[in-house]
Amino acid sequence: MNSRTAQVAGRLVDRVETAEKVVALTFDDGPTAADTDAILWLLAQRGVPATFYVNGGVAAANPGQLERLVAAGHELGNHTQDHKRLIFVTPDGVAAQVEPTDAAIRAAGYDGPITFRPPNAKKLVVAPVWLAQHDRTTVMWDVEAEDFGGGPPQPAxxxxxxxLAQVxxxxxxLLHPWNGRAATQEATGEVIDELRRRGYRFVTVSELIG
Ligand SMILES: [Zn+2]
Structure with missing residues (x-):
């Protein structure tokens, strides 16, 4: 079973039921310093807020980048410390992946809600219980477009x-604009511009889920 919508405990969201043309852009992994300028610029140019699911370990290796996301007014979410799959882990193992990244996000000056997105969205067993006990909301997605199959480079x-076909x-x-993924960065700009033309408005995850 590989389910994005079923979870044994805790609140899990992959989309919100609404007739309103609102959409949340979420960016997983990072923050890799070499990409921050490009990502922040494409959002700032268009006045769009996004939600960044960051890895605490990457943030530690790229000092100052979380602070830049916070200063730009974006929402930060927790994508674990080491991008570890939370399968067959103990409750302490879950805590060891979640808590340091929360701490890094807070240390960067962020004071908004921190939702959680597990790496590699496979079935979770212990993690949902821990997340429910700690009153954490798990946020998945209903739109994904990137090809990680190892074939030829996917154009923007x-x-x-x-x-655009799925929104x-x-x-x-869900998008992965870090780690030098220029095609995703370029595609993000195109997506924003076209969704605007279609009458969409952009919100953060916590704004979307209320
Ligand atoms: Zn990830």
């Missing part, structure tokens, strides 16, 4: 088209 236009009111879009 392909990523953008796939996103509907209340969607949560």
């Amino acid at each position: 236009s392909d990523i953008a088209e796939r996103v 509907r009111p209340g969607s949560i879009v």
